[in-house]
Every structure is written in structure tokens, then in C-alpha cells.
Amino acid sequence: MKSFRKELWFNVSQRRQLINITSQVEECLQESGIREGLVLCNAMHITASVFINDDESGLHQDYEDWLEKLAPEKPHSQYRHNTHEDNADAHLKRTIMGREAVVAVTDGKLDFGPWEQIFYGEFDGMRRKRILVKIIGE
Numbered sequence: 001m002k003s004f005r006k007e008l009w010f011n012v013s014q015r016r017q018l019i020n021i022t023s024q025v026e027e028c029l030q031e032s033g034i035r036e037g038l039v040l041c042n043a044m045h046i047t048a049s050v051f052i053n054d055d056e057s058g059l060h061q062d063y064e065d066w067l068e069k070l071a072p073e074k075p076h077s078q079y080r081h082n083t084h085e086d087n088a089d090a091h092l093k094r095t096i097m098g099r100e101a102v103v104a105v106t107d108g109k110l111d112f113g114p115w116e117q118i119f120y121g122e123f124d125g126m127r128r129k130r131i132l133v134k135i136i137g138e
Helices: 022-032 057-070 088-097
Strands: 002-011 017-020 037-043 048-053 100-106 117-122 128-137
Touching (some): 002 022, 022 037, 022 117, 022 128, 037 117, 088 117
Parallel strands (some): 048 100
Antiparallel strands (some): 017 117
């Protein structure tokens, strides 16, 4: 069995942003040479997420609205965590959206269902962030 590891770095220009990382993950898969196996993508920050869904702007806005209802950013004073930082809502949003995504690799390609794409969800941006891509298989 072979193993491949790569970090993808992003300069996130907004506090909250969804970034489609499917093409970067596909590039990692090609670079790995693995034809059958699994790809793991996980956020390396506790205020960010990796998840799979549709790349549709209305859905992305629905995520923003839904997450803001569940864990509103303001007022910052509503959270006990916000003593030195103002990102408690980002920690909660990450918990809701999940830490990682796993995708099967079949015949050298990501084995997706219809419309599936991989996203990096950033909930406390405005700085450099990274994702780990780990691929195992043959």
C-alpha cells in the first residue's frame, strides 16, 4: 500500500468563506499515482471545516444563514470563550460542519455521486490556513 501526504494552503480574505477545493484534491490524487484507495481531507484549524456538497451559490448562502442562526457571531459577549478572541461562533460552526471528508478513489478518480464537490469552510478567516490531504491505496 502507498501513502501520500500534502498540505494545501489558503489565504482566506474573509471571516467566513467556502472554497471549492475539488480540483486541488484531484491534482493531489494525480500526483500520488494511487489508482484505488481513499482520500482524506481535513481542516488543520479548529475554526474550519472540510465537507462535501453541491457547488451552488444559493446553497452556500443557505449555509451562511443557517449557521448564523445556530451560532451567531454577535454579540461576542454571549460566549464564554470570547475572553481573548472573538471566534467562539467559529468553533461551533466547525463542529456542526465537521472536520474532514473521505472520498473513495476508483480507477484513479474521486468516486463522487452526482453534484458532489469538496469544500473548505472557513469560519474565522483573514489569515493563512491549511488543509491536510492524505491518500492511501494502490
